[in-house]
Amino acid sequence: MVACVRALNRWTHEEWSWNVEDRVLVTGVVSMIDPAGAEAELETLIAQGCKVIGMRPAPVRTPAVRRSLGDPVYDRFWARAAEAGVIIGMHAADTPYGNYLEAWGESGTWIGHKPSSLAEVMGIHTERTVYDTMAAMICHGVFDRHPALKVAVLELGAGWVPPLMRRLKIAYGKAPQTFGSEPVQSFINHVWVMPFYEDDLLEIVQHIPIENIIYGSDWPHPEGYADPASYIDDLAMFTPDQQRLIMRENLRTLALG
Numbered sequence: 001m002v003a004c005v006r007a008l009n010r011w012t013h014e015e016w017s018w019n020v021e022d023r024v025l026v027t028g029v030v031s032m033i034d035p036a037g038a039e040a041e042l043e044t045l046i047a048q049g050c051k052v053i054g055m056r057p058a059p060v061r062t063p064a065v066r067r068s069l070g071d072p073v074y075d076r077f078w079a080r081a082a083e084a085g086v087i088i089g090m091h092a093a094d095t096p097y098g099n100y101l102e103a104w105g106e107s108g109t110w111i112g113h114k115p116s117s118l119a120e121v122m123g124i125h126t127e128r129t130v131y132d133t134m135a136a137m138i139c140h141g142v143f144d145r146h147p148a149l150k151v152a153v154l155e156l157g158a159g160w161v162p163p164l165m166r167r168l169k170i171a172y173g174k175a176p177q178t179f180g181s182e183p184v185q186s187f188i189n190h191v192w193v194m195p196f197y198e199d200d201l202l203e204i205v206q207h208i209p210i211e212n213i214i215y216g217s218d219w220p221h222p223e224g225y226a227d228p229a230s231y232i233d234d235l236a237m238f239t240p241d242q243q244r245l246i247m248r249e250n251l252r253t254l255a256l257g
Contacts, residue, residue, distance in 0.1 A: 002036060002037035005029050009045065018050040025255055027054040027089055033062050035073050042077060046084045051255065053086050056093035057133035057156065069133065070140020081147040089252065090130060092155045097124045127160040134164060134191060139171075143190045144180030150190060150212065152254060157196035158204050165207040188212060192254055197225065200239060201246075210242050214251040 009028050028045040030038050030053050045053060056066045060067040066074065081088060098108025101124060106116055110125065122128060130153055168183040174213060180186075187206055194216040195201060204213065215231060217224030225231055235243045 002034050003095045004042070005031045005051065006041060006044075009041065013048055015049075018045070018048055019056060020197070022256060027052045027091075029054045030077075031055075032060045032067075032069065032074060032077070035077065038074070038077050042080055043088075045122050046080070046086065050176045051086055052089050052152075053081065054089045054091050054154075056095060057090040057130040057153075058093070058095035058097070059136070061096055068136045070136050070142045078142055078146045080148055080152075082146045085148070085150075085257075088149065088151045090133060090151060091155065092126055092129075095125060097129055100124060100128075123160070126156050130156045131160040131164050134187065137166070138168065138183045138186050139179070141180045143186045147189075150192070150254065152192045154194050154216060155218060156194070157199055158193040158213070159196065159199045159200075161204050162195060162207050164229070173242045192250065197231065197234060201235070206223050210245055211250055213246050214254065215247050 012026060012028070016102075018026050018028065028050040030041050030045075032038050032055065037068070042046075042053065057171070060069065060071075086122050094110040098110060100108075100122060101116070101119055102108040104118060106118060119125070123131075132152075134153070137143065139150070165184055165187070168187070172179055172183050186208075190212050192212050193204075193208070194214050195204065199214070217228035217231070219228070232243060232247060235246060
């Protein structure tokens with residue numbers, strides 16, 4: 001896996017480079033299966049000028065064990081990413097969550113853009129995975145140990161944010177001693193989200209600041225329109241300044257400072 005990722009990154013760098021006139025920040029990829037290999041690949045990407053590191057939102061599965069992304073074995077990786085100021089991009093991908101479907105009598109095999117209705121309702125490859133991943137990163141202390149780390153959640157919507165905020169508040173209220181810091185504020189300090197057009201933004205901004213919302217358009221994928229600028233019509237409830245933040249400035253600030 002490490003060799004495959006290294007080959008992909010080498011090809012991408014040779015064909016594209018990592019920054020095209022500050023207009024396109026090309027994403028490098030890292031596999032966390034081998035912590036030392038992930039650290040080495042991260043160093044290569046940083047040295048080449050890569051600013052965005054992509055990975056899948058899921059527990060790390062090795063031949064021997066499964067690990068949380070909050071496992072201390074990854075602390076050197078997160079520390080270097082935070083030090084370099086790179087953005088960790090959590091992007092929709094195949095995950096081991098097919099086990100949930102198998103428990104309900106369906107095939108757990110990922111079939112791309114042909115999910116079953118149950119898989120879609122359960123959010124097997126979208127909301128469920130990133131909800132759990134963000135919960136694990138917060139509860140396992142990643143952001144407490146690495147306060148400069150930045151995570152952008154891409155092509156996974158934002159409908160999962162309100163229920164996650166609710167559960168974090170409840171858990172913190174019951175057992176604050178199990179957290180390193182107030183978890184909702186930790187999320188706000190470290191995570192940016194990219195809504196699907198079906199998401200209720202008025203509900204989402206009741207839980208996180210509008211500055212944490214970034215716009216994405218990858219039509220025909222689910223977070224964009226064929227005419228990207230037409231998303232502004234979905235933002236009629238916001239002021240022109242707020243619309244500009246969502247459509248442009250939040251992502252620009254996150255990516256370029």
